[in-house]
Every structure is written in C-alpha cells, then in structure tokens.
Amino acid sequence: MDRDHAIALLEGGAGAERLFSDAAAIRDEAWGRTVTYSRKVFIPLTTLCNSVCTYCTFAKPPGAGGEYLTPDDVLAIARAGAAAGCTEALFTLGDRPELRWPQAAEFLGSQGVGTTMEYTAVMSRLVLEETGVFPHANPGVMDVAAMELLRPHSPSMGMMLENISPRLREPGMPHEKAPEKEPALRVATIEASGAAKVPFTTGVLVGIGETPAEVVDSLLALAELAERLGSIQEVIVQNFRAKADTRMRRSAEPVPAYFARVVAMARVLLPPEVSIQVPPNLTERYEVLLDAGVNDWGGVSPLTIDWVNPEQPWPHLDELGARTAAAGFDLRPRLPIYPRHQNEEWVDLALLDRVLAAADEDGWASSSVTGIAAPGTGVLGH
Numbered sequence: 001m002d003r004d005h006a007i008a009l010l011e012g013g014a015g016a017e018r019l020f021s022d023a024a025a026i027r028d029e030a031w032g033r034t035v036t037y038s039r040k041v042f043i044p045l046t047t048l049c050n051s052v053c054t055y056c057t058f059a060k061p062p063g064a065g066g067e068y069l070t071p072d073d074v075l076a077i078a079r080a081g082a083a084a085g086c087t088e089a090l091f092t093l094g095d096r097p098e099l100r101w102p103q104a105a106e107f108l109g110s111q112g113v114g115t116t117m118e119y120t121a122v123m124s125r126l127v128l129e130e131t132g133v134f135p136h137a138n139p140g141v142m143d144v145a146a147m148e149l150l151r152p153h154s155p156s157m158g159m160m161l162e163n164i165s166p167r168l169r170e171p172g173m174p175h176e177k178a179p180e181k182e183p184a185l186r187v188a189t190i191e192a193s194g195a196a197k198v199p200f201t202t203g204v205l206v207g208i209g210e211t212p213a214e215v216v217d218s219l220l221a222l223a224e225l226a227e228r229l230g231s232i233q234e235v236i237v238q239n240f241r242a243k244a245d246t247r248m249r250r251s252a253e254p255v256p257a258y259f260a261r262v263v264a265m266a267r268v269l270l271p272p273e274v275s276i277q278v279p280p281n282l283t284e285r286y287e288v289l290l291d292a293g294v295n296d297w298g299g300v301s302p303l304t305i306d307w308v309n310p311e312q313p314w315p316h317l318d319e320l321g322a323r324t325a326a327a328g329f330d331l332r333p334r335l336p337i338y339p340r341h342q343n344e345e346w347v348d349l350a351l352l353d354r355v356l357a358a359a360d361e362d363g364w365a366s367s368s369v370t371g372i373a374a375p376g377t378g379v380l381g382h
C-alpha cells in the first residue's frame with residue numbers, strides 16, 4: 001500500500017472493508033487463531049522524569065509522588081508476581097530524572113549508582129535472581145551501551161516511538177517540554193536494539209495532536225526499521241485517553257472507528273511476523289479490534305494497576321479469555337520474549353536456558369510457570 005492511499009484510508013476514504021479483511025487475513029496467516037497476553041507485574045521504578053508530556057499522569061515532581069522504589073519495594077512486587085504465575089516484570093520509569101532533579105541524584109547515590117539506567121540494571125538483576133520473573137525494561141531513551149548493561153538481566157526491552165513527527169515538539173504541542181521525545185533520539189534507540197541484539201517492543205500513540213499522515217509516516221518508519229533490524233518483536237497501537245489532571249484533559253480522544261482503521265493499517269504495513277498489540281483496558285469493546293488484525297493484548301496483570309493509565313483497570317483475565325474466545329480465538333499467556341527471538345542470537349547466553357525452560361513447545365509461556373491450563377482444558381487463571 002502506498003503512502004497516499006494509506007492516508008486516504010485513515011481519513012475515511014473508501015476501502016476500509018478491504019483494509020480490515022486484509023489485516024485479518026495477514027494475522028490469521030502469521031499468527032493463527034491464538035491471541036496472546038503477557039502475564040505481568042508493573043514495577044514503576046521511578047515516577048520522576050526529565051521530560052514533561054502534557055498527557056502524562058505517570059511522572060510527578062518530588063514531594064508530589066515523584067520518587068524511586070527501593071530494592072525492598074521492587075522485590076515485594078516481583079515476589080507477588082512470581083506467586084501469581086507472572087513471567088514479566090515490566091520496569092516502567094521516567095526518563096533520566098537525574099538530569100533535572102537533585103533528589104534523583106541523591107537517591108541514586110544512596111544506592112551506590114550514578115544513573116537511573118544503572119539502577120534499572122541492578123534492580124533487573126535482583127528481580128531475575130530472586131524471583132525468576134523476566135524483567136522487561138522500559139527506561140526511555142537508550143544507546144547500545146545501556147542495552148548491553150541491561151541485556152544480561154532483561155531479555156527484552158521497549159520504548160514507544162509514539163510518533164515520528166518533530167512537529168509534536170513545537171511550542172504548544174504535547175512534547176514541547178519533552179527532550180526525550182525527540183523522534184530522532186527514539187529512532188536511534190530502536191536502531192540500537194538491532195545493534196545490541198535486543199528483542200524490542202515499540203509502538204505508536206494515537207490521538208495526541210498528530211495528523212493521519214503523521215500516523216502513516218510513523219508506521220512506515222517502524223516497518224522499515226523492523227525489516228532492517230530484525231529486533232522489533234511487537235508494535236503497540238495505543239489510543240490516547242484524556243486524563244483529568246493533565247493539560248490535555250479536554251482533548252478529544254480518537255473515535256473507535258478511526259482507531260480501528262489505524263490498528264488495521266499497522267497490521268497491513270508492518271511485516272507479518274511483527275506482533276500487533278492493543279491494550280485491552282483502553283477500549284471498551286476491545287474484542288472488535290480482533291477484526292482489525294490484532295494478535296496480542298500486551299501485558300495484563302492479575303495484581304498491579306496500569307501505572308500509566310491508573311484510571312483504566314485491566315480486565316479480569318477470565319473475562320479477557322471469555323471475550324477473546326467468543327470472538328473465535330484462544331487466549332494464551334506468552335513470555336515477554338516472543339518465540340521468534342528465543343535463540344542465542346537474541347538472548348544473552350547466560351539467560352537462554354531460563355527463557356527456553358519457561359517456554360512451551362510453541363514458545364508461549366509454559367503452564368508449569370504460569371499455572372494456567374493450556375487452551376481447551378479449562379480455567380485461564382486469576
């Protein structure tokens with residue numbers, strides 16, 4: 001599909017039916033009738049951040065909720081996750097807070113490290129060694145050296161591209177005060193995942209003031225990166241939700257029909273082997289997005305809230321399984337590392353045996369780890 005045609009389709013031009021049928025056919029061919037999710041706990045390692053994005057409620061200043069988790073806090077969450085059969089510890093954190101907040105540098109010093117990236121590596125190792133749950137690190141902008149630091153303890157990593165357009169950094173736009181959201185820096189981070197051989201999750205954020213053309217350009221850029229690097233294992237298509245205590249609280253959210261076209265467009269433009277993920281807690285009737293070619297619901301926690309969208313609880317896993325089954329698909333838990341990357345090229349050799357031991361014969365999460373019966377045999381879990 002060429003760029004102009006893709007833009008016309010997103011703008012509501014004729015051909016949407018064909019877009020959806022093509023997207024569903026690509027998904028069926030590449031992924032079958034299995035829809036996955038990652039059974040995870042959420043570790044908000046620090047809610048301090050160097051950037052200010054006008055839709056974000058995650059980041060907070062010191063004294064108003066901006067802080068680091070201590071090693072004891074981190075371990076308590078990870079241990080609860082291990083007990084509930086979780087296979088992913090999602091480290092989500094503000095980007096390089098030590099560049100802005102003296103309190104951040106002070107805390108890091110008290111832990112014997114100089115940067116938040118080093119603290120993420122130390123905490124990832126602690127979680128892996130003490131609980132066996134796989135860290136999936138999202139510490140923001142990274143270079144190859146940062147990925148090499150994390151890779152022995154965090155077999156997969158991620159960072160949303162959000163959007164490729166530098167226009168979103170202009171005055172009055174949501175990333176004006178967010179230096180880490182400079183598209184070139186984010187593309188360089190994704191490129192580093194190819195060089196460092198890290199299975200990588202990225203994605204687009206839809207509805208933050210971008211145009212349909214800028215969505216298409218972002219998806220085309222991710223498609224090119226995926227083809228060239230081989231590291232992109234999944235692309236998240238996430239819809240903006242207006243949060244009460246933000247500057248964008250009155251901004252329009254993407255309408256469901258438009259968002260579904262973006263999801264289908266992602267499925268058509270990205271290579272078939274790249275998983276297309278949509279968070280099920282941000283769309284009321286999320287199962288209709290299966291018609292747009294989705295094959296993954298992303299990280300869903302039986303225990304912790306979605307710290308990025310705390311007002312939107314994750315669906316209960318039984319309900320997620322039932323609604324997915326009603327649409328004609330089997331719901332299966334996966335590891336944070338997709339089957340295609342479970343090999344010595346993409347996983348640190350010291351970790352590969354653990355990853356393979358946690359996977360079943362198809363590369364999804366083994367029932368011996370999650371405690372969840374295989375499809376067709378009954379209960380889906382907590």
Ligand code: SF4
Pocket residue numbers: 049050051052053056057058059093094095178180
């Ligand atoms: S970089 Fe991330 S954590 Fe920081 S303000 Fe922006 S969205 Fe929030």
